[in-house]
Structures are given as structure tokens and as C-alpha cells.
Amino acid sequence: MPVHQGEYSCKLRCTFGAKSDTTKVIVQDCIGSYDSSIKKSHAECWFSGVYPVGTVHWFQGDVNFTNSASTQQQMDRHGRYNVSSTIDARKGNLKQPYECTLWIPSNGKVLASQSLHPSEKQEDTRSSGSKVTLQWICVMLGIITFMM
Template sequence: MQNTMIKVMSFSPGVRTMCAFDCVSIIWFISAVSIGSEGLELQATSIVVAECGKNVTLPCNISLSGNLDIKLFGWLGENTTVCQYEKSKPEIEDVCELMMESPNYRLSLTLTNVMPLNEGRYLCKLRSNMGVSSATTVVKVKGCLQSSHSSINETHAECRFKGVASNSTIQWYQGDVDLTVFASTWKEEVQHGLYNVFSTINIEKGNPRQPYNCSLTPYHGRVFASQAVHTANEPGSSGNRAKLLWICFMVEIMMIKSLL
């Protein structure tokens, strides 16, 4: 049995159950503007990228010149009404906040504990005395990773990444040499659109004196988690250090006996 040393490096936050709004990490892109009747604009952020497990707020603003009588103002997600204000039914769902102080009108939708299931297109809609308008926001989620683990034996090295996006994949390297073609990778769905991804590789296909590196690459193409797996034959590996510690231990015993 080979001795091993496994070093785990994580460059991404794990999934958290809840996070206050002030810790949200969002990338804002150019705003989408929908022009309805003359003098009225409905404005929403076109793309929002949110950190997995955090909260994100989608604003929808009305810009106008003139008097406005709102009949309906709401957010839809995947053809389902998330929240909606109606003049005849002024109550609104808790996930939304409505501001109606002329000339400032805003309906903000807050998604809590964002997961891959929350990804998609959200539509802000308005019906008023000035016509019908709509604007779209696309939500993307990044950084999903609950935990990672690696192990190695005489024949195979294994890496596991839990709680990741569905289209994440694992790549294997030794230095600049891509060994992914020699690996077997599979995944299982858990919950909230998250997956566990597993991968094993035959270490006989690589150089026994170099460490293996398995990297998790999500759909946006950038590595955000990596693990270095060291073999016992690698210089400076745990196996060699264990032998050195054993020698020092034996020498110390011999010195103690000589003093008795």
C-alpha cells in the first residue's frame, strides 16, 4: 500500500443556506429598457450573476413624464407569476418590495439562497393608463461547491466535488499534460439543481514522480476548485517524510539506551 499526501485547495465559497442582502456579490451588466407608450420607460438589469447560496435583488424601475395610473405591476419567472401588484388587490407577496412615490416607481424582487434552480429569465411587466410595457432580467448562478475530497491507492486516484452546477466537469493534469481522457467521471443529482461529481484515473497512465491535479470546471469555463494528489514516489512526498521520521525515532531510542 502506498503512502499518500493529499493537499486540498479551494478557491470558491461553499453553498450557504442563507445570507443577508448586504453580503450579496453581483455582477451588473447594461440595463434593459422597454419603451411603452410615449414618455414611459420600464428599466431592468439585463443580466445578473449571483453567488450560489446568497441573496440577489432584481430591480424594475419606471421612468416617465406625465401622470401614471398603475393597473398591474409584477415579476414573472418561467411563465409563473412570482409577485404582482394590482390596483384592485394592493397586497403584494413578501419577496417583492414596491415603491410608488411619484416620480419614482420601483418593484424589486429578492431571490433568497440562490441555487441553480433559480437561473433563467425573469420578466417585469407593467400595465397602466399609458399602455403595456415589459423588461427582462436573466439570472445566472456561479460558485456552487459544498465540499471536495481526494484519495489515492496503488492503482487509482479519485476526486469528488459535492454540491456543484449540473454542467460542471472534472479535468486531470500532471503539469501541462492533460490526462482527462484516461479518467472515468460520473455525477448524481442531489437537490435544488445541485449535483455531486466523481472522477477516478488510473495512476499507471501518468508519471509516478509527479502529483496529479484534478480541477472542477463549471459551465463558464474557469477553474474555481482544484486538488493536488501526491503519490508516494514523488520527491518530498508523505511516504519519504514518514521514512525520515521513522529513522529519527530509531536514532533517538538508541541514544536513550546508550545513556542508561
């Protein structure tokens, strides 16, 4: 855990004498877990247990969406970070996947990357409700026409 990094001393005593030395413990890259979700209106990536703190970068092919993302970083009690980021998925091409990457600026490298694939089956609840209403109207008109 990052909170445990620092200098540690080790002392040994025996009948022949005493000896001591110190060592430095440094926590390097770590990530606990990560996941993502995509809806018709937005895409979201989150990374938990990250150290050191990172930033999320968004791409769709060669198009960079990072500047339009909303990203939050929060440190937990162990000194690790939870990083989440959301973008408006409607701004991109719904037929291409989004790529979200966790970039660690202090190390100059990507710690994790996720691919989010939009589905054309995703619909707003309003449009699906409108389709059901339209189908119901058509059924009713068919029954009325049949009864006449």
C-alpha cells in the first residue's frame, strides 16, 4: 500500500554484537480493478486502487475525446486512487468502439486500457415507448377496420 512506503530500519543483536541497516520501500504502479459501461448517451470508465494517480484519455480511432471528458479522482484511506471518467457518446461514431486508457503521468506510461463497443440496439426509453404506442394504435385500427 502507498501509505506503507518509506524508510524502514532493521536492527539485529546477538552475543557477537549489534548491526543495523535501513531500506527504502517504494510502491510503484498498481491497480486494483477496472470496468466500463456504455449507453446511448454516455460512456464511462472507472479504475479502482490506482497508484500513483492517473488521468483517463479517450479515443475513437484517431479522434481524441479527452478534453470533453468529465474525470474525477479520489484518494482512499490507503493512499490509492479511484479514477472515473465519462464522455458524451453521442459526439462520436456509434459504429466505432471507444478506447479509454489510464495514463500515469509520473511514470509516462499506460497502466490499463479498455475498449467500449457501442451497440446499435441501445435505444432511449422514449423511442422504445413510442414504438410500443405506435404498434398498439396499429392493432386497434386493424380491429376497428375488421369489425366494420
